[in-house]
């Protein structure tokens with residue numbers, strides 16, 4: 001529900017009846033449309049959601065310079081992700097983007113992308129923490145929840161509802177818009193804590209040095225002073241999170 005309709009709805013709910021009848025009828029019609037879009041978004045199947053994420057992945061990979069398997073970053077990633085094509089039932093797909101940004105992201109289809117700038121700053125185990133954290137976002141369905149919200153609220157809803165249950169082929173501009181809303185929006189603190197807890201579990205399960213959860217977040221906290229870490233725009237509060245991980249280590 002957009003803000004305008006929300007305000008109207010609140011007014012209706014509280015019994016305020018001073019709204020002019022014409023405007024009332026128009027907005028009521030919009031509310032019905034919003035309700036229909038909501039139902040449509042909820043009826044998008046998991047297979048179609050995966051298809052939309054796959055389209056976003058292909059779009060981002062085409063927009064960025066992907067490190068080839070024989071490049072230093074490609075070789076290092078292959079070493080760090082060996083045995084991780086499937087983790088606890090989730091199919092994962094890893095690549096490195098050659099860009100100085102300190103960043104990484106995940107999508108609900110198992111896409112995980114690391115930026116070479118992050119790899120250059122972090123030790124192997126610290127990168128494993130980032131991988132575990134991004135896998136945690138996938139496991140927890142965080143981006144799946146976001147794409148459902150984006151489809152309810154954006155212009156995409158008309159595209160998607162028009163295709164009658166089949167995944168639509170989205171235009172580049174729509175994929176860019178979806179990427180911004182679903183991937184570049186900041187995760188909530190509770191999502192971050194959940195992904196960090198899963199990262200700690202990931203490190204312990206695979207017998208990596210779990211102290212790297214703390215040192216990676218301390219490093220991000222230091223880097224945040226210089227504004228150099230774009231991961232922080234989507235993954236907030238490294239200091240508080242480092243303290244949480246420190247406590248878990250001691251437990």
Ligand SMILES: [Zn+2]
Nearest residue numbers: 187192195235
């Ligand atoms: Zn995160």
